[in-house]
Amino acid sequence: MCYSAQIRADYTKLVREFGAMMSLDEFAQLYAHDAGKQRPKTPKAMDDGFAGARTAQGQDIVAKIQQWHAEEMQALDEEIRVQGARLKQAEDALAHRPTQKARNEIRVAGNRVERAQARLGDLHRSGLLPRDSRIFPGVYAPVIVSEHGQRVIKPMRYQCRLPDKPARNDTLYPGTYNARRDSLEAYWKNAFGHHHGVVVVQSFYEHVPRHALEQRVLVPGEAAQNVVLEFRAQPPRDLLIACLWSEWEGPEGRLLSFAAITDEPPADVAAAGHDRCIVPIRRENLDAWLNPDPQDLAAQYRILDDREAVELGYAEVA
Numbered sequence: 001m002c003y004s005a006q007i008r009a010d011y012t013k014l015v016r017e018f019g020a021m022m023s024l025d026e027f028a029q030l031y032a033h034d035a036g037k038q039r040p041k042t043p044k045a046m047d048d049g050f051a052g053a054r055t056a057q058g059q060d061i062v063a064k065i066q067q068w069h070a071e072e073m074q075a076l077d078e079e080i081r082v083q084g085a086r087l088k089q090a091e092d093a094l095a096h097r098p099t100q101k102a103r104n105e106i107r108v109a110g111n112r113v114e115r116a117q118a119r120l121g122d123l124h125r126s127g128l129l130p131r132d133s134r135i136f137p138g139v140y141a142p143v144i145v146s147e148h149g150q151r152v153i154k155p156m157r158y159q160c161r162l163p164d165k166p167a168r169n170d171t172l173y174p175g176t177y178n179a180r181r182d183s184l185e186a187y188w189k190n191a192f193g194h195h196h197g198v199v200v201v202q203s204f205y206e207h208v209p210r211h212a213l214e215q216r217v218l219v220p221g222e223a224a225q226n227v228v229l230e231f232r233a234q235p236p237r238d239l240l241i242a243c244l245w246s247e248w249e250g251p252e253g254r255l256l257s258f259a260a261i262t263d264e265p266p267a268d269v270a271a272a273g274h275d276r277c278i279v280p281i282r283r284e285n286l287d288a289w290l291n292p293d294p295q296d297l298a299a300q301y302r303i304l305d306d307r308e309a310v311e312l313g314y315a316e317v318a
Contacts, residue, residue, distance in 0.1 A: 002178060002260050002278045003207065006133045007141045008200035008238055009045035011153065018200075018286075020144050020151035024057045026256065030140065030155045031064040034253075039068045041139045044122060044132035046155070049142075069123050076120045083112040133202070137177040143245060143258050145197040146290035156197075160259035161248045162190055178276070179244050179259040181304065185297070188259075191244040193294035197258055198240040198286065203232040204278060205317070212273025227316050229272055234313040239280040242289060242304060263304065268312045280308040 008014060011022060027050075030040050047069075050062050090105035122132075135141045135158050143156045159177040161170060169176065184192040210225045211218050218224060233239055245258040265277035281289055285303045292300050 002204050002262060002276075004134055004136050004205040005199070005201045005241070005260075005278075006130060006203045006205075007043065007045070007135055008202060009043065009049050009133055009142055011049045011142070014142065014144070014153055014200065018144060018151055020153045023152050023154045024055075024061065026154045028057065028061050028064070029254075031061055031068065033064065033067060037253075039072060041157075042155070043135055043139060043141070045128055046140065046142065048128060048132070073120060073123055076116045076123075079116045080113055080120070083109045083116070087113060134205075137174065141199055141258075143197045143199055143243060143256075144286075144290070145195070145245060146287070149291065151287075151290065154256060156245055157255060157257040158259075160191070160244060160246050160257045161255055162188075162246050163248050164190065165248075167250060167252050177259055178262045178278075180276075181261060181263040181279075184244075184261070188244055191246055191259075193292045193297050193300060195245045195247075196289050196292050196300075197243040197245045198281065198289065199243055199258070199260065200238050201241050201278075202236070202238060203230050204241075205230050206269075206272075206274045208273040215271075215273070228318075229274070229314045230317050231269065231272075231312045231314045234311045237310075239308065239310065240283060240286060242279045242281050261304065266312065268314075272314050279304050280310055282306060282308050 014020060015022060030042075047065050050058055050065065053059050053062050087106060087109035090102050090109060093099070094102040094106065137159045138157065140155045140157050142153050145152055145154060159170060159174075160179070161167065161176070179188045179191075206229050207226045208229050210227050211222075213227060213229070242261045243258045244261065245256065248255040248257065260278045262276045263279050265274055269277045281303055285306065288299070289303050
């Protein structure tokens with residue numbers, strides 16, 4: 001299961017390297033301030049990718065993003081004020097009479113202040129850090145799809161909700177950000193062979209049992225412990241990850257979402273202790289993947305089998 005990835009969100013390079021058009025209408029709809037709408041979960045790199053937009057529509061998207069940021073910064077300032085007062089009150093109580101309740105209050109309030117300050121710092125920061133391109137389930141990413149034979153970049157949520165599934169499935173089946181190859185013609189049958197896309201990633205992350213990473217069995221009485229590994233192509237380069245996507249409409253509104261296809265792992269991922277892996281396809285297969293024939297699913301399986309040969313190095317991350 002690929003629970004997180006570092007995406008490529010440099011729109012200029014995506015357009016130039018892959019000959020894709022930006023679907024500005026879809027981005028504008030994502031960032032629109034509709035009544036009762038919550039701020040969409042988007043990585044900083046995806047937001048900042050519109051900085052310097054020259055077209056009127058692009059500049060309108062920038063204004064929408066800035067409005068979301070202003071509202072969030074106001075809420076964070078208020079959170080810092082409220083939790084700061086809570087922290088001060090708990091510190092005074094602890095000085096007067098040491099209690100576990102006061103210690104817990106200090107810990108909770110201090111953590112909330114720290115998180116709010118960190119997020120506020122991210123919103124004010126102009127330069128990008130590697131973590132600004134990282135997505136998790138529920139977060140949006142730019143996905144390359146095909147419309148009438150033209151490659152198009154659209155924003156989609158990383159957790160796929162199929163058209164015939166209710167919104168509550170997002171909670172009931174939280175693993176639908178990945179589409180297992182062995183279920184492509186079962187659960188994913190309405191997307192496989194119909195709605196294919198790719199996400200351009202620079203690295204991806206997996207939870208791996210430490211004892212599996214160390215290639216040993218658990219000793220008696222030892223509890224299993226997970227570690228997070230970042231996998232990156234060696235030498236570093238972009239990978240085109242095979243995805244399925246969906247357009248869903250319901251009382252909650254319209255949703256574009258996607259899932260990354262996973263398969264048996266290559267030898268280097270298996271050696272690191274993980275039993276699944278996303279599938280990087282070859283660039284020469286991109287158009288054939290994006291324009292599938294639902295009557296020839298065997299051709300799509302051949303693309304997944306003819307995956308890009310890539311050596312994956314890994315490192316443990318905090």
